[in-house]
Amino acid sequence: MMGLLDRLLRCGEHQFPMVRIGLNYVCTAEYLDEVIGHRRLTEVSQDTDGVLYLQFGPERWLPLFCPCCGEASVTGDLDAFKQRWCGRRVEGFTTYQERAEGDTWDVIEIFFSGREPEEDRTLPIGIKSVQQLEIAED
Numbered sequence: 001m002m003g004l005l006d007r008l009l010r011c012g013e014h015q016f017p018m019v020r021i022g023l024n025y026v027c028t029a030e031y032l033d034e035v036i037g038h039r040r041l042t043e044v045s046q047d048t049d050g051v052l053y054l055q056f057g058p059e060r061w062l063p064l065f066c067p068c069c070g071e072a073s074v075t076g077d078l079d080a081f082k083q084r085w086c087g088r089r090v091e092g093f094t095t096y097q098e099r100a101e102g103d104t105w106d107v108i109e110i111f112f113s114g115r116e117p118e119e120d121r122t123l124p125i126g127i128k129s130v131q132q133l134e135i136a137e138d
C-alpha cells in the first residue's frame with residue numbers, strides 16, 4: 001500500500017527514500033539490505049502482465065517497475081535477461097533523483113557481483129518495486 005509520505009521522507013543516515021511497509025516507514029536501503037542484501041539472484045520469471053520478477057532463493061521476489069512511471073519494466077528476451085543476471089549476488093545499493101517535465105522521482109540502483117564495469121551490472125528500480133517486494137511467509 002502506498003503511504004502518504006512515501007515520496008517525502010528520507011532516511012537521515014543513508015539519504016535513501018523511506019517507504020511504508022506494513023504499518024511503519026522504513027529506509028529503502030536498510031529494507032533492501034535486510035531482504036535481498038548479499039543474496040544470489042536465482043531465477044527470473046514474468047507474470048501475465050509482463051512484469052519481471054527477480055527471485056532471490058526460494059522465498060523472495062522483487063518485481064521490476066520503471067522508476068519514473070511505475071510501468072512494468074519489460075524485456076524482449078527473457079532468456080538473454082536470465083543469462084545476464086542469474087547467479088549474481090547483490091552487492092549494494094545507491095540512490096539518486098531524476099527530474100523531467102516538472103516531475104521528480106527516486107531511482108534506486110542495485111549493484112550485482114561480476115567482473116564487468118560497475119555500470120554494466122547495475123539494475124535501476126523504483127520505489128514501487130520496493131513496496132511490492134514479496135516475501136514468502138512460513
Ligand SMILES: [Zn+2]
Nearest residue numbers: 011013014027
Ligand atoms: Zn537508512
Ligand SMILES: [Zn+2]
Nearest residue numbers: 066068069070
Ligand atoms: Zn517510466
